[in-house]
Amino acid sequence: MVAPKTKGASKERSVANLLWEKGCAVLRGCSSGGGVRKRFVPDIVAICNGKVLVMELKYRAKRTTVRIEAEKVQGLLEFAARSGGRAFVLVKFGRDQWRVFEVAEGADVSINGEAYDRAPTLDHLLASIFNRQLV
Secondary structure, three states: OHHHHHHHHHHHHHHHHHHHHOOOOEEEEEOOOOOOOOOOOOEEEEEOOOOOEEEEEEOOOOOOEEEEEEEHHHHHHHHHHHOHHHHHHHHEEOOOOOEEEEEEOOOOHHHHHHHHHHHHHHHHHHHHHHHOOOO
16 A cells, blocks of 8 residues: 555646646745645645645545645645645546646635636646647
């Protein structure tokens, strides 16, 4: 069985690689998600066509509610503000696509299956940034 942190790091790397292949400059946060530190470190920062995307990723094998505490959301928003970017939470259930949730407030974030089904995919976000039609 794969350890949860190993699985999460693998998902982060796969999203970072996808963003790179799509033409973005990408950094994956060192030690993202672990340990105690003075500054918030997002999972991924991508610069796509001049736009800065600050991302926190959450993967679940099964459809369960994803919760992110306010402190982490505030850190994500502060990092986005300092970089002139936009803050996003990306969620993926099982083998489905990554879904994108833009974060605008520093409160707890709770994402259930209904919200997930209504959210745009990562491909849609990238298509809007690069003004490309989805095939």
